[in-house]
Amino acid sequence: MNATATATVLDRICAEKRKQVAEQKSRRPIQELLKRAQDQAPPRGFAASLDRKVAELGWGLITEIKKASPSAGIIRPDFKPELLARAYQRGGAACLSVLTDQKFFQGTDADLGAARSACDIPVLRKDFMVDPYQIVEARALGADCILLIVASLTDAELGQMEDIALGYGMDVLIEVHDEAELERALKLKSPLIGINNRDLKIMKTDLATTERLVPLIPEGKIIVSESGLEGPGDLRRMAAIGVKRFLIGEALMRRPDVEQAVKVLLAGAGKVE
Numbered sequence: 001m002n003a004t005a006t007a008t009v010l011d012r013i014c015a016e017k018r019k020q021v022a023e024q025k026s027r028r029p030i031q032e033l034l035k036r037a038q039d040q041a042p043p044r045g046f047a048a049s050l051d052r053k054v055a056e057l058g059w060g061l062i063t064e065i066k067k068a069s070p071s072a073g074i075i076r077p078d079f080k081p082e083l084l085a086r087a088y089q090r091g092g093a094a095c096l097s098v099l100t101d102q103k104f105f106q107g108t109d110a111d112l113g114a115a116r117s118a119c120d121i122p123v124l125r126k127d128f129m130v131d132p133y134q135i136v137e138a139r140a141l142g143a144d145c146i147l148l149i150v151a152s153l154t155d156a157e158l159g160q161m162e163d164i165a166l167g168y169g170m171d172v173l174i175e176v177h178d179e180a181e182l183e184r185a186l187k188l189k190s191p192l193i194g195i196n197n198r199d200l201k202i203m204k205t206d207l208a209t210t211e212r213l214v215p216l217i218p219e220g221k222i223i224v225s226e227s228g229l230e231g232p233g234d235l236r237r238m239a240a241i242g243v244k245r246f247l248i249g250e251a252l253m254r255r256p257d258v259e260q261a262v263k264v265l266l267a268g269a270g271k272v273e
């Protein structure tokens with residue numbers, strides 16, 4: 001069996017990303033990005049915003065701006081990042097996640113800028129980080145937080161990219177899907193641990209992933225349950241194990257009125273002590 005035959009979706013996305021970054025480096029040298037990153041206003045404080053919303057509403061939602069995905073195809077044909085960002089904020093979101101990958105998610109870097117300029121809440125650049133160049137690029141675009149997927153990086157790469165992001169004052173969401181990845185994530189500095197309920201190798205989503213990993217996470221870490229969350233019952237199920245911060249994309253993106261969808265979700269979940 002050759003490598004291509006066994007490659008997962010995540011492998012294919014990361015391989016493509018490495019090619020794109022190599023091209024991008026020759027189009028836009030790192031010196032230019034470093035300058036733009038220095039000129040940005042300070043990051044908005046991603047984890048702090050989640051904490052404030054948990055104190056205020058009982059829940060901290062990271063609502064995602066995602067036009068399409070490998071698992072679902074086109075999710076939202078009528079796609080206006082700035083309108084979605086404003087509506088999410090009005091609905092009660094703590095933070096935004098904006099997909100900037102073009103080939104697999106039909107996102108763009110411009111989507112991030114448009115969304116962030118349209119609201120006051122912090123924004124995660126949701127992309128597949130494979131090179132330190134992309135961390136500087138994220139800050140140059142104005143991102144307040146980046147995602148590092150443990151499954152696609154070595155320990156050395158994780159440490160290096162985390163250090164660059166923390167050096168800029170950005171937050172870093174470290175994403176894991178199983179026990180081995182969690183063990184590696186816990187060696188890093190960032191307190192933000194995202195448990196992805198979606199298995200990126202087989203594209204299956206199961207909320208039991210969060211339930212299985214939460215007991216293994218020491219106090220002091222901030223847990224975010226990601227993917228496959230749909231209704232108030234899912235939030236209450238997670239609250240039963242102490243998880244009150246969530247990253248939600250598709251279930252909200254499919255609703256015509258995302259402001260109302262967030263309000264209904266939060267009201268339905270109630271305030272759980």
Ligand SMILES: O=C(O)c1ccccc1NCC(=O)[C@H](O)[C@H](O)COP(=O)(O)O
Nearest residue numbers: 069070071200226227228229248249250
């Ligand atoms: O969503 C996908 O199909 C996907 C495929 C391959 C890699 C990553 C993928 N999703 C990224 C995400 O982490 C989700 O967009 C995010 O957690 C929100 O999930 P959902 O609420 O299920 O849209």
